[in-house]
Structure formats: structure tokens, C-alpha cells
Amino acid sequence: MSVTIEKDSTAADSAATPEISPVAGHIGAEVTGVDLRHSLTDAQVDAIRAALHRYKVLFFHDQQIAHADQIAFSARFGTVTPSHPYDDEAPEGFPEILAVDSRKYAKRFGKVKYSYDNKWHTDVTALINPPAATVLRADIVPEQGGDTQWTNLVAAYNGLPQPLKLLADGLRAEHRFGGRHPQWSHDSSYAQKTQTNPIVTEHPVVRVHPVTGERSLFVTPGFTARLVGLSSAQSDRLLDLFFDEVTNPAYTVRLRWRAGTVAFWDNRATAHLAPTDLDDTQTTRVLYRTTLEGDIPVGPDGSASLSIAGAEFRGTGSGGN
Template sequence: MTSVLDSEKAAETGGITVRRLAGHIGAEIHGVDLSQPLDEETVAKIRRKLLKYKVVFFRDQRIGHAEQIAFARQFGELTHAHPHEDAPPAEFPEILTIDPRRYEQKYGESFRDRYTKRQYTYYGGWHTDVTASVNPPAASLLRAETVPEFGGDTTWTNQVAAYEGLSEPLRKLVDGLRAEHRFLAGQERSDEGDELSRRIKANLLVSHHPVVRVHPETGEKALYVNPGFTTRILGLSATESRKLLELLFEHLTRAEYTVRFKWEPGSVAFWDNRATAHLGPQDIGHLEVERVLHRVTLIGDRPVGPDGFVSEIVEGEEFRAVANVKVA
């Protein structure tokens, strides 16, 4: 019997092998050194695997900020670190460092207790990166520098498979709907005077996106809502919107659409942000462990729905390479 790995090997040349990790999403790519420039053929192969498996992983990569940025640039132009990040690493404005110590330094020692769900990033629940922006990142690339011996895994879900798993009547319904996305949806706080709240208010991001997005490269339809940013479905009553979003959130995070990745130092994850959502670590908030990762994101375009609707800005501006962070 031919294994999945063997079948992928047979389809590749140049020493690259691919090992699938789950039924709907995820694969490890071996035989690529991300510290070196890649030829056009290798870049094209990695892109094809990314589009097919939605998230691909590389192990044992000994790279720093410069090499991570150089690798990512072979797939597109990079954004600034984050719409709310005013202090990326010196000389590397594209890098967003994910480290709980940084957030405690920026927002106070009580940050870990007050924002438990976000203690390892701006938001640690299920989300698609920066969909509050009218042009969310096309893809994200995350590199592990220091990770705990156990725990701290990240999980991704395939939103194309989730859409295809809906019944036909429900697909027809959501095909024509639009939703509001805003930064840290559903994370309202009573203390609006803290620094993080002031930062968000000074840099508002609110956009209207199609509930179903047509992928610009594959033509696939993907659910395009997520608990981290989607606040409501336009044109529905508050109750209808809440109930439908609850149904879609529960559906898109079903186990059969997901893959869970165990980080090691030197691991790199590269995911299609147009067709996935992901979940940060949920199991180490009570532990004194060190976890430091670095992310870059590729500039994306405005989502387009099956009916031709193109995403619209409500507040803020497009997410581009040049930072425009207002410090509250």
C-alpha cells in the first residue's frame, strides 16, 4: 500500500516531501531550508501546497527575523507588524512578537489576569487574523523561538471544508449575507480607561465583509466569520444575528475540520488567512512557562462574496506596509 507521504513524494521533485496531518487541513513540508533564497519552482510548489492544505508546517528551521521576512517576501508584500503595534523589533517593522511579557510591559502587570483569553497574543480565541481590517492579511507566517516542553499548541480550521459541510439551504442563505467585523469583538470591558482600550479606540478598525468569501486564487467558497472579530450579521435582528453566528461559530470549529500543531523551537507555520481560522493555546495560562513566537503577515485584498459584494470600510483604513498607529 502506498502511504500518503510516499504519494506526495512521487508528485514532487528536488527533495521536497509533504506529510499530511489531518483529513481536511494541514501538512508538514520537509526538505526546504527557509534560511536560503528559494528558486521559483520551489516557491510555486510551496504555494500550491498552501492552497491545498490551508496551513503548512516546517520543522527545525534555524532562522531569525531577517530570514523569516525574506522567506515570506517570496510570496507577497508584507504588512506592518499589527495595526495596534507601535514598537516592533528594531529594524524589523514587519515582525509582531508574541510574548506575554511584552503585553504585561505594555498594558500593566494585571494584563495576564484581566485579559486571560489574550495573554499570549492580542486575542487567543478562535479568529482569522485582523478581519476587522477591510483587507485582512492574505497569509500569516509564525515562527517559534521559545516554547514550553508541553502544552501551548495552536489549532487551525479549514473554513472551505466548513462551508462545504453546511446543508444546501444554509449555504444558499449565508451566500448572500454580510457581517460586521471589529477589533476584539465581544470583548467589551467595563474599564475603558486602560491603555489597551485607549489604543483600540484611537485606532478603530471596523469593516463589512461577506459571510462567505470566494477565494481569489482557488475560487473556493469559505465561511468568513470568526468569534474574534465578527460582531453581527447585517440586516438581521439582534436575536437572529446572534443565533446564526453561534451556529456558524460552532460549525466551523468542529474537530473534523481542524489540525492541532505541537510547536518546537524552530517550527514555522504558514497559513492561508483567507480560508482558515485558528485557536491560540488554551492550556498554559495557569503555568509559569516561556513562549515566544514571531509573526509576519502578507498584505491581502478586499474579500469578495458570491454575489460580487466587495468588503467596505466602516472605520479605519487598509492594512498596509507603512504603520499609522496612533498612540492614545
């Protein structure tokens, strides 16, 4: 049974209990019954946080919110960070907002793109403390195409046979922007930023979630460059095996964006795939992203990630997780 909320009633919104409706077998749920233009109650925050940890990514449709609303919503769940380590084009007055704008990417990357990386990735794992969670709001979306997919990294780990779990538990991997094969032009502004200000981290291949205690397969094509201590050939073969498990369609959910849709995902337990069906179409697609300050990943043996280059990425406020 759905909950109907009057859009102009603050009292009704503040009293509403979010309704959580799962949308796929392993990941994803729609949230109804709240208007994100209004401040959430503590009970609503607790319900949404619990759903996030269970379903990994949540979808809120028909949310007519602005930058300030998005930042305020994000801040109820943690410390909001600056937009991105390499972003210098945040909307004026909103340094926390990253514009995922197809109109800007041609200049940054030397080719038409609809995200900075059209490969499966967990946000900014090159950092020693990748974001704990991400909020993405759709502003301008195409009539066809432009979908985003998410995968459950906990399900990917659980899907491995026991011998591979034991192997993965003891491995560590180097994460850097672009992974093994960066997609941007070597002379683009983005390539120059990654070369002059490198951000590289060694993470455990299996990450233990700091809240749920679940283990996830913490490797993705967008950032994972190599497995530490192995030859290039050995690393590539094992990474391909792990990537196949991470991107197994059984663990995924796909979102058809519409203007006003907000996606909120646990970046510690998911990876996502930006659209590839719009390349060379000159279609405009604009979304706005905020991220929450993350913790330093820890593996099954209790060992933490190790920074090779780059500092921790911190916000200025405080909040929960």
C-alpha cells in the same frame, strides 16, 4: 520517503524539491526538504504555494532562522506588511515582525495572555484587506502545552446543509477587534488603541477565494461582532450556529510547537486558536509573526467588503500570492 538536506549545503538546498506530507483529514501538511535560511528557487516557491492553497496551513520544523530570514521567506509569496495596525513594539530594525511574546501581553491587555486573542480568529479581519497569509516562527516554547490549532473555513462552508449555504451566501457581517466580547481589560492600552483608532469593516459572510475560487465561511468569534440587518438576538443565534461549524473538530489540525518550527497559513481560508492552557502559569512563550498584504474580500454575488472605519493595510514591497 523523506528528503535529507545537508544544513550547510546551499547547492543541495537550492536543488531540493519540497516534500509535502498531509497531517490531518481536512487541513495541514508538513513540508520537508528545504532550509529556510537559504533563498528558495522559483520551483520551490511554486510547490509551497500550491500546497498552501490545497492544505491551508503548512508546518516547517527545525528551521533555525532569524528575523531577516523570516521576512525574506515571506516576501517570496507576497508583499510583507508592517507588523500589526496597533503594534508599536516591533523588534528594532524589523518593523515587519510582530512579537507574540507572553512577557509583553500583561502590560498590553491587563492580564497574562499568550496571544492577543484566545478565541478562534482569522488574522486582523477588522481590516478592509485582511492579510492574505501569515508566517509564525517559534523561538521560545514551553515544555508542555502552548499548542495552536487551525480550522479549514472552506470545509466549514461545505459542511453546511444547502439551505444554510444559501442563507450565508447573502449575509454580511461587521468585524471589529474583540468581536462580540473583547477579552482585554477596558482600561488596558490595547482597549485604548481600539477606541481612539477604530478599525471596523463589513465583510461578506461567505468569501470567495481569489486564487482557488473556493467559498469559505468567513466569520470567527475573535472579530465578527454582528450580522448586518438582523436584530441582536437573530444575529447572535445565527453567529453561534456558524461558529459551531467553523470550530468543528473534524476540520481542524493541532500543532505541538518546538523551537524552530515555522507555520505558514492561508489567512483567507482558515481561522486559528491560540493556546488557553497556559493562562496563569507564568510560562514564557515567544513566537514571531509576519503577514502578507491581502486583497479586499468578495462574496458570492460579487460584492466587496466595505470599510466602516480604518484604511487599507499595505506593505512597501511587491510579490506574488
